Amino acid sequence: MYQPRLATQEDMPRVYELIKELAIFEKEPDAVEVTVEQLIKDGYGKQQKFVCFVVEVDDKVEGIAMIYPRYSSWKGEVIHLEDLIVSQALRGKGLGTILLDEVVKYGKQKGVKRISWEVLDWNESAITFYEKKGANVMRDWDVVQMDEAAIDNYISKL
Numbered sequence: 001m002y003q004p005r006l007a008t009q010e011d012m013p014r015v016y017e018l019i020k021e022l023a024i025f026e027k028e029p030d031a032v033e034v035t036v037e038q039l040i041k042d043g044y045g046k047q048q049k050f051v052c053f054v055v056e057v058d059d060k061v062e063g064i065a066m067i068y069p070r071y072s073s074w075k076g077e078v079i080h081l082e083d084l085i086v087s088q089a090l091r092g093k094g095l096g097t098i099l100l101d102e103v104v105k106y107g108k109q110k111g112v113k114r115i116s117w118e119v120l121d122w123n124e125s126a127i128t129f130y131e132k133k134g135a136n137v138m139r140d141w142d143v144v145q146m147d148e149a150a151i152d153n154y155i156s157k158l
Contacts, residue, residue: 002095004102007052007064012039014061015052018085025088026120050082053102055095062087065099067106072114079107081117091125100133118143 007015016036023032042049055063063086070080081103086095107115119126119137127137146154 002055002057002098004053004055004065004098007043007054007061009040009044011052011054011061012036012043015039015054015064015066018061018064018087019083021088022083022085026123051106053099053106055098057090057093057095062090063095063099065103067103067115069112070116075113077110077112078114078116079103079110079112081115084117096129097133 013036016034016039019034020029020032023029043052050066050068052067053065054061063084065084066082067079068082070078072078084096084099084103086093086099103115119130121127121139131137
């Protein structure tokens, strides 16, 4: 059985590769702007901005779960699961379950009231996976975002 663990700074190049692989899978191959250096700074600097769990197969990181704290005005402290990524070659082998288990155990230990994340509406295999694990896929909610250009545009009109 594979054992999840907290990622180290040394894992960040492979974490970055998996992030890029996910971007390609999600049809956004050029959307990744973060760098390995930024991952190291943000994950291991003075103010840790995320926690990352990894799972290895044959001494190679093949899956990650990246989370960070949030606050809900309705619930209190919650966790956001930014990415749950398993290398495409090893999907369906139980690595996603191992990582999700670790995230849920971490959330329980921290006493959070909710763990939330997004899933693309066309990713039926992921939706099925999450629903089988007891997650509520809220199809009547839309994700709202402002990217850097939208933020700049908004500010320019103030």
